[in-house]
Amino acid sequence: MRFGVVQFPGSNCDLDTFHVLRDVAKQDTVLLWHKDHDLQEADCVVLPGGFSYGDYLRSGAIARFSPLMQEVRAFARRGGLVLGICNGFQILLELGLLPGAMIRNKDLKFLCRHVHVRVENDRTPFTRAGRKGQVLTIPIAHFDGNYYAPPRTLAALERDRRVVFRYCGPDGELSDEANVNGSLNAIAGIINEGGNVMGLMPHPERASEALLGSVDGRLVFESLVRSFAPRRTRQPPPASAGKVRHDR
Amino acid sequence: MKARILVSFKDSVLDPQGQTVKNALHTMGYAAVKDVRQGKVFEIELGGVSRKDAAKLVAEISRKVLANPIIEKFDWQFLK
Amino acid sequence: MKARILVSFKDSVLDPQGQTVKNALHTMGYAAVKDVRQGKVFEIELGGVSRKDAAKLVAEISRKVLANPIIEKFDWQFLK
Amino acid sequence: MIDKALLDRHGLTEEEYRLIVGLIGKEPNLTELGIFSVMWSEHCGYKSSRVHLKKLPTEGPRVVQGPGENAGVLDIGDGRVVVFKIESHNHPSYIEPYQGAATGVGGILRDIFTMGARPIAVLDSLRFGPLDKPANRAVMEGVVSGIAGYGNSIGVPTVGGEIHFHPCYEQNPLVNVFCLGLADKDKVFYARAEGPGNPVLYIGAKTGRDGIHGATMASAEFGEETEHKRPNVQVGDPFKEKLLLEACLEVMDRGLIVGIQDMGAAGLTCSSTEMAAKAGLGIEIDLDLVPQREAGMTPYEIMLSESQERMLLVTTEDKVEEVQAVFARWDLDAPVIGRVVEGGRITARSKGEVVVDIPVDAVVNLCPAYRRPSRPPSPLPGRTALPALLLPDDYDREFLDLLASPTVADKEWVFRQYDHMVLVNTVLLPGADAAVQRIKGSRKALAMTVDGNPLYTNLDPRTGARIAVAEACRNLACVGARPIGVTNCLNFGNPEKPEVMWQFEEVIEGLAEACRAFGIPVTGGNVSFYNDTEGLSIHPTPVLGIVGLVADVRKVVSPGFKGPGDIVVLAGENKEGLGGTEFLRVAHGLESGAPPQIDLELEKKVQEYCLAAIEAGLVRSAHDLSEGGLAVALAECSFHGRGRVGCSVSLEDAVRPDTLLFGEAQSRILLTCRKKDLQALERLAKERGVPVKAIGRTGGPVIAVEHRGRKLVRVTVDEAFRRWKNAIPERFEFRSEEGT
Numbered sequence A: 001m002r003f004g005v006v007q008f009p010g011s012n013c014d015l016d017t018f019h020v021l022r023d024v025a026k027q028d029t030v031l032l033w034h035k036d037h038d039l040q041e042a043d044c045v046v047l048p049g050g051f052s053y054g055d056y057l058r059s060g061a062i063a064r065f066s067p068l069m070q071e072v073r074a075f076a077r078r079g080g081l082v083l084g085i086c087n088g089f090q091i092l093l094e095l096g097l098l099p100g101a102m103i104r105n106k107d108l109k110f111l112c113r114h115v116h117v118r119v120e121n122d123r124t125p126f127t128r129a130g131r132k133g134q135v136l137t138i139p140i141a142h143f144d145g146n147y148y149a150p151p152r153t154l155a156a157l158e159r160d161r162r163v164v165f166r167y168c169g170p171d172g173e174l175s176d177e178a179n180v181n182g183s184l185n186a187i188a189g190i191i192n193e194g195g196n197v198m199g200l201m202p203h204p205e206r207a208s209e210a211l212l213g214s215v216d217g218r219l220v221f222e223s224l225v226r227s228f229a230p231r232r233t234r235q236p237p238p239a240s241a242g243k244v245r246h247d248r
Numbered sequence B, C: 001m002k003a004r005i006l007v008s009f010k011d012s013v014l015d016p017q018g019q020t021v022k023n024a025l026h027t028m029g030y031a032a033v034k035d036v037r038q039g040k041v042f043e044i045e046l047g048g049v050s051r052k053d054a055a056k057l058v059a060e061i062s063r064k065v066l067a068n069p070i071i072e073k074f075d076w077q078f079l080k
Numbered sequence D: 001m002i003d004k005a006l007l008d009r010h011g012l013t014e015e016e017y018r019l020i021v022g023l024i025g026k027e028p029n030l031t032e033l034g035i036f037s038v039m040w041s042e043h044c045g046y047k048s049s050r051v052h053l054k055k056l057p058t059e060g061p062r063v064v065q066g067p068g069e070n071a072g073v074l075d076i077g078d079g080r081v082v083v084f085k086i087e088s089h090n091h092p093s094y095i096e097p098y099q100g101a102a103t104g105v106g107g108i109l110r111d112i113f114t115m116g117a118r119p120i121a122v123l124d125s126l127r128f129g130p131l132d133k134p135a136n137r138a139v140m141e142g143v144v145s146g147i148a149g150y151g152n153s154i155g156v157p158t159v160g161g162e163i164h165f166h167p168c169y170e171q172n173p174l175v176n177v178f179c180l181g182l183a184d185k186d187k188v189f190y191a192r193a194e195g196p197g198n199p200v201l202y203i204g205a206k207t208g209r210d211g212i213h214g215a216t217m218a219s220a221e222f223g224e225e226t227e228h229k230r231p232n233v234q235v236g237d238p239f240k241e242k243l244l245l246e247a248c249l250e251v252m253d254r255g256l257i258v259g260i261q262d263m264g265a266a267g268l269t270c271s272s273t274e275m276a277a278k279a280g281l282g283i284e285i286d287l288d289l290v291p292q293r294e295a296g297m298t299p300y301e302i303m304l305s306e307s308q309e310r311m312l313l314v315t316t317e318d319k320v321e322e323v324q325a326v327f328a329r330w331d332l333d334a335p336v337i338g339r340v341v342e343g344g345r346i347t348a349r350s351k352g353e354v355v356v357d358i359p360v361d362a363v364v365n366l367c368p369a370y371r372r373p374s375r376p377p378s379p380l381p382g383r384t385a386l387p388a389l390l391l392p393d394d395y396d397r398e399f400l401d402l403l404a405s406p407t408v409a410d411k412e413w414v415f416r417q418y419d420h421m422v423l424v425n426t427v428l429l430p431g432a433d434a435a436v437q438r439i440k441g442s443r444k445a446l447a448m449t450v451d452g453n454p455l456y457t458n459l460d461p462r463t464g465a466r467i468a469v470a471e472a473c474r475n476l477a478c479v480g481a482r483p484i485g486v487t488n489c490l491n492f493g494n495p496e497k498p499e500v501m502w503q504f505e506e507v508i509e510g511l512a513e514a515c516r517a518f519g520i521p522v523t524g525g526n527v528s529f530y531n532d533t534e535g536l537s538i539h540p541t542p543v544l545g546i547v548g549l550v551a552d553v554r555k556v557v558s559p560g561f562k563g564p565g566d567i568v569v570l571a572g573e574n575k576e577g578l579g580g581t582e583f584l585r586v587a588h589g590l591e592s593g594a595p596p597q598i599d600l601e602l603e604k605k606v607q608e609y610c611l612a613a614i615e616a617g618l619v620r621s622a623h624d625l626s627e628g629g630l631a632v633a634l635a636e637c638s639f640h641g642r643g644r645v646g647c648s649v650s651l652e653d654a655v656r657p658d659t660l661l662f663g664e665a666q667s668r669i670l671l672t673c674r675k676k677d678l679q680a681l682e683r684l685a686k687e688r689g690v691p692v693k694a695i696g697r698t699g700g701p702v703i704a705v706e707h708r709g710r711k712l713v714r715v716t717v718d719e720a721f722r723r724w725k726n727a728i729p730e731r732f733e734f735r736s737e738e739g740t
């Protein structure tokens, strides 16, 4: 399976995500440049975290206009797998591939910490390696993660089981305190109607190596690999594959 | 030509920044302040287009780029 | 009464947000856009004070709380 | 016409002016005067400090580049080097906390990637006035969000730091930012304009009237009249810096450049003259080609502007297009604005006219160095004997109050605003004694810490400085790292005051001695003088940034108790003395007496012991004793432990109970080990002649300490945790706009 990690000028989790996909998940992974029109035959496109264009206007507001995103939109419409992490999620919202919008965290401060999220739907290509109700420990790091959607949209999301992750306490219980950024219905991640586009605020790539404290984030990447397995697969490439600008 | 565009949250969306400013003002004793809403303002300098086209342009830019219709409303005018 | 306060960087101060929006608009083909400045707008609802006192209040709040006089300028008006 | 008033405004004395005229063989025009005024300012010219800084050891087997470049460079093996440095942005952070701190981060990051290294970690050392004053809270809130706003956006994790609160920083906060980067040894770049004829390129943000004379301002006391002296405050643009960072690393990676220098203090002036001087050549610039943000800028303004996010780069004629293509890819212009020339002069043209023509050597290398008069204050603060102190009647209360003292309390309110995990290298989260970043594809890891206790240095600058080095190294030892190099930021008052100069000399002596003792070179640093407001100087505040190397990242140890049933072992000795301690300040409102003394030989033994024990896999947790002493260290180990493990400790020492609990005797480390490993741990200690004692056990819901069978402290972990955790956040529950 080939993953394509999109690089916007202000992406800063691009190489983190690249590292985890290639060196930890051992998948064929390429970097996709925002000015190109070429998805390099990626089977799954990942929009990584960061500040795509400084996030000065609104998080993700400008990134959505980049040439590559027009390809990503078409790819998604064709049913291609698209994963948006943090800023990537915000971009998917701006792009309209996912419903709703992000506003400032409830305490108006950037928030970087491990949080607990509950798997709400394990029947997606992004979570099938997990169990419904399973509690994951994954870091967040964002300023605008306070999910908002109009009542109708929200109701539809809930009705169709399209809320994939919710902020919760260590034992999966919901509370205002656990809902760290004030998101409606404690929403941490959602999926589109087609079930092929997911956005989440937590950073699974930061929870994929035991050395860094948690491996719960692997669930997302393993799910993707698993859901793709039946279809065409590629050999993992030599370690040199993929263009890494400079290792961090 | 110069256009000023005001972008602010729809009334249905709560505005954490505005609320915080309001609370701050209250703790500072400004009791007369009943409510505060915070938004963004853009001033765009335009050139080489007719006023009519400029108007179209500004409206389009506001809708497509400056405001997010899901949470925000906008309103604009020419300054000169 | 309702007052609207516009806060923006002084002209001499760099406005990265405005610049980034401008560049984005250019790459999107809006060549007519010559410059963009981005600022904040506050709408304050006031009650239980005379218009005269309200005016004093708003000016004071703008100076002391809403704007940072070192890098920002402000400008306000009553809406109703 | 250049007169006294004009010289004053440029911070130059009359004999300095005569010297200038002699050196350049003519009366400087205004622009040239401006150039000398910034380059010969304290900030750039190190007038008052240079003669003393020479005393610091700078040699070592790992040293690739010592002081003198943008940052120090150390060899860490495997063809890799670390590039690191600490910088202050104190005055700007007082004028505009958010932007001041943000541009401080931007500046130090440029220092690192200018040398070809990718920044992988930032640490911040902060000093504020007490948090009960709204104005101080506003400064802290602004500074912290400024650091966050810049660092988070550009994607370099802020992984650690330290904060102290004291009235002396009320109108003069300190914002010192440390940054470390990683590079390939054969891809380190220097600020040299080699090769006559080579084009000089300008990269990054347009030039505006920003922070003109920021450098001279950083070299003048604050006071009423600073109001109108205020330069145009610089606003940081982290997104632009991110573009610069990636583009610069790309042109370097592809070997497209000859030399490069960031435009920091003194902007175009400093970068061009330094690059020329280092190469023994000259540079000619056409100011009309310099991208400008504002209309009608004068040569003076263009040369002295301190607009952020700009670089000056030298390449060869044949590579210009390729270089420009790379920058274009990152949406950056890279116009050629000049050339490298023979003859060692900097010449600038504007509208065809020569507006600057002076020898770079005079500007860069011939700034006078002063040995300013110094005199110890009398009486020496550290010599005033402590009054007889009554023993506390309620140790629990004293303990809890100490935990709630902002200097001791939890700093999560700060570091959760920082992205401390981006780049996926962060092995220890903030909260440990030192930050640890893994090196991808290697078993090694890098440990970093910043430290400096202003109470000690105020009472006894020399001892305080020695302790600062020792404690920083101790922090490294606690995570299992060996120190390899030092950078330092020396924050002092007005050097024209003999007492301040004395403090400075003493601190240097202390640093030099301690660094020699630990065999660690000082590879760079920064001096910030004139931290005075209305004539009052801050405490002498040296801040040490020390880098350590971890041989095997899998062996890294953290401070938290790892579970119940472990043995608590104290390495080092408890001693009498409460002088200069946080307890003395909090409980008795005193800042007098002699600070803790330190025996560097014992200190080294204790640290080597800790490292050996970790190496042998005997250590479950390790934490150094610092502010708040043994009691606070025990509490921190409980708090950081999984599930907040308590502990019960009993002590026999013939030492005052309050001192035993809260004293800050140096060279002590708190270890825990499994019961079965205690003997091995003790044997190792005996071999190395280090005093160790098993003083208790982990486990239970309380932190309990008894002395000779008598209960001193017994509080639940939860209550202690609450006091420690909430101390800072609850002070911010009122918004900081209040009253500012």
Ligand SMILES: Nc1ncnc2c1ncn2[C@@H]1O[C@H](COP(=O)(O)OP(=O)(O)O)[C@@H](O)[C@H]1O
Pocket: D123, D124, D125, D126, D158, D159, D160, D161, D162, D163, D407, D408, D411, D412, D414, D415, D429, D430, D431, D432, D433, D434, D451, D475, D626, D627
């Ligand atoms: N300004 C800061 N920025 C980031 N982390 C900080 C800051 N201040 C303190 N911390 C973190 O909080 C922890 C405790 O800080 P401190 O009490 O200064 O440690 P110590 O007592 O060992 O010097 C440290 O791990 C440090 O990294």
Ligand SMILES: [Mg+2]
Pocket: D433, D451, D471, D475, D624, D626
């Ligand atoms: Mg310490």
